[in-house]
Amino acid sequence: MLVNKRQLSEIVGVSERSLTEWQKEGLPVASYADNRGQANEYESAAVIRWMVQRELERLNKEKPRDRLDRLKADAIELDLKERTGELAPAALFERAWADHILAARTEFLTLPEQLAIELSATAGVEIDPDAIASHINKALEKLANYGAEDDADDNGGYAGTDG
Numbered sequence: 180m181l182v183n184k185r186q187l188s189e190i191v192g193v194s195e196r197s198l199t200e201w202q203k204e205g206l207p208v209a210s211y212a213d214n215r216g217q218a219n220e221y222e223s224a225a226v227i228r229w230m231v232q233r234e235l236e237r238l239n240k241e242k243p244r245d246r247l248d249r250l251k252a253d254a255i256e257l258d259l260k261e262r263t264g265e266l267a268p269a270a271l272f273e274r275a276w277a278d279h280i281l282a283a284r285t286e287f288l289t290l291p292e293q294l295a296i297e298l299s300a301t302a303g304v305e306i307d308p309d310a311i312a313s314h315i316n317k318a319l320e321k322l323a324n325y326g327a328e329d330d331a332d333d334n335g336g337y338a339g340t341d342g
Contacts, residue, residue: 180223180224181210181222181223182220187223190226191223191226191227191230202219205229206226208221209225288319290311291311295311
């Protein structure tokens with residue numbers, strides 16, 4: 180909807196003087212007055228979109244001091260969460276996870292003999308434990324290399340860095 184400056188002022192809730200200043204900053208004008216005494220016209224929807232975009236850009240501009248304050252607050256929050264038990268160091272889980280993986284690997288490596296004996300007894304046919312072991316070893320190798328391509332592309336093993 181095309182409106183004049185007075186109407187636009189009422190729509191967006193700012194003075195006509197502010198609108199004049201905003202024109203210098205890029206406020207969209209649908210049509211400029213050709214003669215003295217005529218008024219510029221504004222597309223109210225375009226002006227509102229411009230105002231929203233302007234405000235978003237203003238909010239996204241972080242000053243160095245604000246960034247430092249934000250980072251300090253983040254560090255305090257992480258420290259507090261770690262002290263209250265809401266957050267635990269990754270090393271704690273990595274050790275436990277590695278222990279579980281080692282135990283599972285050991286269990287898998289003992290399976291071929293046991294499975295060969297049980298399957299031979301059940302099927303009445305001699306089962307070669309090496310045939311079972313080869314499948315288990317392939318699976319373990321696949322698991323051992325899981326994510327290796329991602330790790331090769333990352334930043335020297337440091338999580339969360341952008342290189």
